[in-house]
Amino acid sequence: MNIIVVKNAEEIAKVAYEKIVKAFEGKQEFTLGLATGGSPLGIYDLFRQHKPNVSHVMTVNLDEYVGLAEDDQTSYHTYMAEQLFNHLNFKENHLPDGNAKDLDEACKEYEELLKKHPVDLQLLGLGENGHIGFNEPGTPFNTPTHIVELTESTRNANKIYFENEEDVPTHAVTMGIGSILRAKEVILIASGIKKAEAVKEMLHGKEDIGCPATALQKHSNVTIVVDEEAYSLCEKK
Numbered sequence: 001m002n003i004i005v006v007k008n009a010e011e012i013a014k015v016a017y018e019k020i021v022k023a024f025e026g027k028q029e030f031t032l033g034l035a036t037g038g039s040p041l042g043i044y045d046l047f048r049q050h051k052p053n054v055s056h057v058m059t060v061n062l063d064e065y066v067g068l069a070e071d072d073q074t075s076y077h078t079y080m081a082e083q084l085f086n087h088l089n090f091k092e093n094h095l096p097d098g099n100a101k102d103l104d105e106a107c108k109e110y111e112e113l114l115k116k117h118p119v120d121l122q123l124l125g126l127g128e129n130g131h132i133g134f135n136e137p138g139t140p141f142n143t144p145t146h147i148v149e150l151t152e153s154t155r156n157a158n159k160i161y162f163e164n165e166e167d168v169p170t171h172a173v174t175m176g177i178g179s180i181l182r183a184k185e186v187i188l189i190a191s192g193i194k195k196a197e198a199v200k201e202m203l204h205g206k207e208d209i210g211c212p213a214t215a216l217q218k219h220s221n222v223t224i225v226v227d228e229e230a231y232s233l234c235e236k237k
């Protein structure tokens with residue numbers, strides 16, 4: 001794994017943004033895997049500022065909550081529209097359908113889409129418990145897109161985005177770890193002391209389903225961009 005340690009979240013965004021744009025610039029077509037949460041906000045801000053040409057770029061998002069209407073203020077559909085899709089002319093934008101009548105069928109369809117359009121570069125955040133997408137600890141590394149029950153830790157970390165704690169959905173649809181590992185290139189970003197344990201485990205822990213991010217250890221093209229706080233437990237390894 002290629003590890004880049006920078007000063008703070010702003011620097012992470014700059015480094016990651018430049019790597020992403022460089023990857024799709026000049027290509028005929030490109031499939032870009034996107035993430036939500038707090039971590040990518042700086043990257044999406046740079047997209048809005050610089051407005052790179054993305055007319056050949058199709059995007060696929062990692063995950064979506066189950067049971068929220070697409071236009072719900074707290075859905076990832078709304079997050080992505082507000083942060084990115086309303087501001088740039090991508091070729092196509094796709095997110096998992098967390099509101100489908102038949103969720104299993106929707107997962108299968110999303111996995112088919114990913115197979116038809118292999119992800120060239122996947123952007124990932126990192127959960128405090130080491131989750132990637134919404135793949136919680138214990139998820140086998142070969143899983144396709146599937147429905148997950150969110151852990152207390154994840155619901156707790158995400159409650160800041162909801163008015164009431166009870167409003168945080170209990171389930172989500174997520175690309176599986178197997179889906180994520182098929183991406184040709186992965187960039188994972190993590191900032192702040194809250195991520196330090198997970199970063200240490202991801203980089204130095206044994207490859208184990210107890211920490212989903214350790215699945216990345218066997219991927220051949222991964223760049224981890226972290227700030228000093230998130231990396232702080234690694235130096236004392």
Ligand SMILES: N[C@@H]1[C@@H](O)[C@H](O)[C@@H](COP(=O)(O)O)O[C@@H]1O
Pocket residue numbers: 035036037038039040062063124125126127128132133134154158
């Ligand atoms: N489902 C999302 C992930 O896609 C995200 O990468 C991660 C980290 O979130 P944040 O960047 O807000 O710390 O947890 C959330 O639960």
